[in-house]
Structure formats: C-alpha cells, structure tokens
Amino acid sequence: MLYLKKLIPFMLFIWLAPAVLHAQSNQNQQPTREELERRKRELQKEIDEANEALKETKRSTRESMGQLRALRNKIMLRSRLINNINEEINFINGDINGAYRDVKTLQKDLDTLKAQYAQLVVYAYKNRSTYDMINFVFSAQNFNDAIRRYAYLKQYREYRHRQASNIVETQELLNRKIESLQSQKEKRADALKSEQDERQTLEKDRKEQDEVFNKLKGREKELVEDINKRKKDAQNVQAAIRAVIRREIEEERRKAEAEEVARKKAVEEKRKRDEAARKAAAAAAAAAAAANNNNNNVATTPPPVKETPKAPEPERPAPAPSRSANVLEATPEALALSESFENNRGKLPWPVSNGNVIGHFGRQHHAVVEKIDVENDGIIIATSKGAAVKTIFEGEVRRVMVIPGSGYVVMIRHGQYFTNYVRLQTVSVKTGDKVRTGQMIGTASTNDIENQGEVELQIYKGVVKQNPEIWIMRR
Structure with a gap:
C-alpha cells in the first residue's frame, strides 16, 4: 500500500499537466494586430499617391498651393503611419512580455516534470526485481485485490511513459516559445528602425513644407489676387446655378398650377354633363309616363323620377404620413428619384x-x-x-x-x-x-x-x- 501512496500523487500531476500545456499552446493572437497591419498598408499606399501628386505639382516652374497641400497631406499621413507603428510596437512588447512569462512557466514545469521523473526512475531502480512485483500481486488477500494491484502496476508503467512523453513535449514547446520570443524581438527591432526612418523623412517633409510656405508667403499679393478672382468666379457660378434651379422650380409650379386648373375644368365639365344627362333622363321618364297614361285613359299625375340611392363608400384608412409637398417631386418618377x-x-x-x-x-x-x-x-x-x-x-x-x-x-x-x-x-x-x-x-x-x-x-x-x-x- 505504501507503493500506491507514492504512486497516486505522480499520476494526478501527470493527468493535469496536458491540460495546462494545451491551454498555454493555444493562446489566440489578438485581431487588432491584423487591423494595424491593414491600416499600415493603406497609409503606405496613400503616402505613395501623395508622393506622385507632389511630383506632378513640382513640374511647375514655381511653388504652388498644390505643392503645399501635397506636402501637408504627406506630413499628416506620415504622422498617422508613425502612430500606427508605435501601436504595433506596443503590441509586440506585450507579446514579448507574454512570451517571457510563458518561457518561465514552461521552464518551471519542465524542471518539475524532470524532478518527478527522476524520482520515478530511482524508485523503479530500487524495485527493479521481478520477484518484488510478483510478490506485490500475490500478497493480495483475495482475487479482486490481486486484480486491482495488477491494474495499478499497469497504470504505473503507462504513467512513466506519459511522463517521459510530457517532458519531451514540454521541451519542444519551450523551444518554440524561445524561437517565437526571438522572432518578436526581431520584429520589434525592425519596427523601431522603420519608425526612426519615418521620423527622419517626416522631418525632411516639414523642412520642405516650411520652404514652400515661406516662398508662397513672399507672393502674398499675387495669391490674394488669385483668391479674389476665384471668389468672383465662384459667385458667378453660384448665381447661374441658383437661377437655373429657381427657373426649374417656377416651371414645375406653373405646370402644377396648369394641371390643377385643367383638372378643375375637367371636373366641372363632367359635373355639367352629368347634370344634363340627369335632366334628360328625367324628361324622358316624364314623357314616357305621360304617354302611358294617355294610352290607358287614366288621368293621373306621372310619378316623380326617383334617383337610385348610391351605396355608401367604404371607409378608407387614414393615409400614412408622407414627406412635405415639393413641386420638384410632383411626379411619381421625380419622387422615386429623390428617394433613391x-x-x-x-x-x-x-x-x-x-x-x-x-x-x-x-x-x-x-x-x-x-x-x-x-x-x-x-x-x-x-x-x-x-x-x-x-x-x-x-x-x-x-x-x-x-x-x-x-x-x-x-x-x-x-x-x-x-x-x-x-x-x-x-x-x-x-x-x-x-x-x-x-x-x-x-x-x-x-x-x-x-x-x-x-x-x-x-x-x-x-x-x-x-x-x-x-x-x-x-x-
């Protein structure tokens, strides 16, 4: 029984160890790292486009507002890129710290596993005699007890094999973590160098921007004249556009009024036609009644013509609230186009x-x-x-x-x-x-x-x- 008491703690440890190792080996990468990489690529693409725009504006013989805008755009994009790189460095630092913790934990686990395995080896060496194993089984008080002792011996052998396998797996995992740690350090070094290069380029862009700005500042009178000319041109454009829009509104309003007048006229003409038809029908009915009375020699008053009562119209649901009326949306096509x-x-x-x-x-x-x-x-x-x-x-x-x-x-x-x-x-x-x-x-x-x-x-x-x-x- 002393043999079993020594064996049980080792078996409990080895059963729990794989779950711990599995949890450590399946740590998920944070998705924000991918987002940072995507943003970095997009910013670099925009910087390349800004460089091309700057090259185009530099073909002019003089400094221009286009050069200044392109330089400011480059500076803004490069500043955002530097911030993005710094965020990436922070994530790498977090990964490095996590890798350090994992390495220490795995090293500690490996030392524990090796120490436990060494105890097993020593114990196995001391009890290597086949006679002791057989004596342990046959010293049982009954057959069931002997079966249990045999099962314990079998589990003990399996446990030793698992212990050796876990040592190997832990060592491999530790080596991978160390490699990953080294890779993260290299990434951080590359990111730091990239950040430093971008800062140097940013400083050059700022100096170039200051040069262009100062030269443009010296041409302030010319710039003011150009601003006033553009302002006058913009006023002419706006006046022409507003005149056209007002004309469109007025035409639509007149069209709507004409349609409303035509609709009312049509309604009035229809009412007159209906009234004339009603009177004609009444006169015809009276004449027919009079002729019928004469034929029958009966002096009676013709019965009055009765109008057939109209069936009451079914109640209609209240219309749903709609957008405010607009003469530019008077037709279903215009309304549909606006909504689209x-x-x-x-x-x-x-x-x-x-x-x-x-x-x-x-x-x-x-x-x-x-x-x-x-x-x-x-x-x-x-x-x-x-x-x-x-x-x-x-x-x-x-x-x-x-x-x-x-x-x-x-x-x-x-x-x-x-x-x-x-x-x-x-x-x-x-x-x-x-x-x-x-x-x-x-x-x-x-x-x-x-x-x-x-x-x-x-x-x-x-x-x-x-x-x-x-x-x-x-x-």
Missing part, C-alpha cells in the same frame, strides 16, 4: 476615377494668407489633366453652361436634388439627355499653375447647398 438619391447618401461614387479633395466644402482659412477665408460651394478635386468626369447618379441634364473662369458647368437633376460639375474642359452631353450613374459627361479642366487637373462637385437640395463629402464614398 437620398438612400445612397454616403455611397455615391466619385466623379473621377483617381483624385483627392484639395478644397473642402464651406468656409476655411487660407493655407498661406491667414487673414482671408475661402468658402467653397462644393468640393474641389485634384486629378490628372484631362481626366474623365462621370455622373455620380442617374438623372436628366438640365443645363450645360459656359462661365468665364470656371469653364463648362453641367447641371443634372435627380428629383429635388441637383448635382453640378464645375470646371470642365470639354463636355459630351447636352440639355435634356438622360444619363446613368458613372456615365462620362466631360473632362476635367487643367490648372496650369498647379500643373494638375481640377473638377468641382456641387450638390443642391432645391436651392440649399449640401456638403458633397457626406454624400460620396470615403476613400
């Missing part, structure tokens, strides 16, 4: 295949001349010279205009919404054309100073300006 446009808020495509916003909607401070505010009626998108400009939603072309300083302007109606494509160099549609989403309507104009293509996208709801950036897809 609204349902695609934030999902509309860009008017160009490649480009970035260089002028945001609304009022902003000028990048160089701080005392002047710039207000945009839409968003200005920089793209390649002569790039194809496409519609962002299906609709009907209502106007194609030429405005000095702003090139061609194409206005497309979508129910009560209007999309305006300003600063086009050429157009390929005309007033009245039905267009589909993504259809090419012209090409972007060229800004010679910036050495790039430009197009402005405006969205109106009636005569109210909208921010196009909340309508189109994010990039």
